[in-house]
Amino acid sequence: MIGIYIGSTDAFAGKNIVLMALGLEMQRRGMRVGYMKPVGSLPKRVDDVFGDEDAIVIQELLGLEISPDILTPVIIPNNLRATTLSDETDALAAIQSAYNTISKDKDVMLVGGCGSIQYTGTHRGVDGITLSKTLGLKTLLVDRYRRDRLNYDAILNIKNTLGDDMLGVLFNDVPEDFSRDTEDILIPFLEKNDVDVFGTVPRDPMLNAxxxxxxxxxxxxxxxxxxxxxxxxxxxxxxxxxxxxxxxxxxxxxxxxxxxxxxxxxxxxxxxxxxxxxxxxxxxxxxxxxxxxxxxxxxxxxxxxxxxxxxxxxxxxxxxxxSQKLRELVKIKRGAELVDNAFNYNRLCRKLSEKSE
The missing domain is CATH 3.40.1390.20 (HprK N-terminal domain-like)
Known part of the structure; x- marks a missing residue:
């Protein structure tokens, strides 16, 4: 069994739609896929337990059934007044226990990140970097074009931190007028620095509508x-x-x-x-x-x-x-289609095979 952490250089990068598309592709390839989102920021009550709204949506789309509180053991609301900064419960231990439960009898375990892989959850000791290392995961980064650039400095910094445990990066929401620079300049530079680029998802204004x-x-x-x-x-x-x-x-x-x-x-x-x-x-x-x-x-x-x-x-x-969340089915399908067309799944699978040897 191999575990993949889907993280991002910043919040609202498109991790959820990438994870959904990847999970569905792996299911099509006959793999038994497990999923969890260790840290959530959108509390949602289901019966008598709390989970994360994004995680519940993704689980349904993947056809999985895990109790929301196990699916997302740690909830850190964006509202500061609703956040317990000094919570002394062992958040990392709760996540480890949930991961062990969900990953049983699975071929691949997809772990969704929350916010920035480098910072979100640091006050509870459950930032993305810590989770990846503790759970023994390989990391796939998602980097979204914003403020007229892709964040190559953050990508290189994360690569230096994770080393061989970083699988590579998928670029998201890249406008047409920046795609040539991405292909001709940025991707060759990152590949030269041992960062695999699995694709470039083009911008589609309808997804943010x-x-x-x-x-x-x-x-x-x-x-x-x-x-x-x-x-x-x-x-x-x-x-x-x-x-x-x-x-x-x-x-x-x-x-x-x-x-x-x-x-x-x-x-x-x-x-x-x-x-x-x-x-x-x-x-x-x-x-x-x-x-x-x-x-x-x-x-x-x-x-x-x-x-x-x-x-x-x-x-x-x-x-x-x-910061639009993909909730409407038509948007989810369109987003997954864009990821499918851009993501070099075969290259990722080859790299996963090499890592598991």
Whole structure:
């Protein structure tokens, strides 16, 4: 039996969808697959026990049945007030016991990481590096493109820490305009430094898309008109703070972009709606005038009113879109398809065979 820890250089990198795709592929190859997520951050109660919401979803998709509290023995909520920083229970021992139970009679054990492999869980002694070493796991890294780069420094640092126990890395959410640099420059550099790259998953805006109704809730706002179209999909956003002429030019070049604009900018609000934006977000707790509200009803464009200023809302929008959880079946299938097309499973299996000899 071999154990694989799926970790990442940072949170929200796509570990869950990679683990799901890998688990299903191994099942197709006839392997008996076990799964656990030792540390979770999304508490969910099932009957009389608590588990992690992500882990429960993945287990169901893999067709497995383990009690949620064994599946995820340690829960560290993101809410600091709900986190017991000084908990003296032996979290590592609980994880080791659960791993031993779940891994019985399995060919491969997939262990899902939480947050960053280097830091998350350190205060309880259960960060990803510690777990990998304690449980004797081989590590597959997922690194997501963000802030205009892939985190090759973190990858090399983790490789230096884990040595031969690091299997390699899978790049995720890489935009088309960066894919050539990834293939021509970054991958050869990492391979030269003994880091195997198993593939590059391209960006698909639909995976980070969100419905207008959910966006209103997460922005702590309310839909004040266009409610009949509250299920419209938003893939990204545009900030309407420029001059009208410049805004019109930029807006015509884009699609499926929600427009964030001050509640007093009636001119930009009308241009955005007439241009087909899927959702209008008005800031500053200013209610748009009657003309805007009436036109949103006619065009079917939901208008979300929020209290924060435009800059704050834009920052929150970026965080929301970059931290979307795959819950809808259509998104899960699409994400798994993207991973399947990019992941060199045969190369990984060959490396696992070498490690087990």
């Amino acid at each position: 969100i419905k207008a109704s959910e966006l209103a809730w997460r922005l702590k706002g309310k839909i004040i008109s266009g409610n009949s179209q509250s299920q419209r999909i938003i893939q990204s956003f545009l900030i309407g703070t420029m001059q009208v002429e410049n805004f019109m030019t930029y807006f015509r070049q884009s699609s499926n972009l929600a427009t964030i604009v001050g509640g007093d900018r009636t001119d930009l609000q009308l241009i955005a709606m007439e241009g087909g934006c899927p959702c209008l977000i008005v800031t500053g707790n200013i209610t748009p005038n009657e003309i805007v509200r009436a036109r949103s009803e006619q065009l079917g464009v939901p208008v979300i009113q929020v209290a924060d200023d435009t800059y704050t809302v834009a920052r929150r929008m970026e965080l929301i879109l970059n």
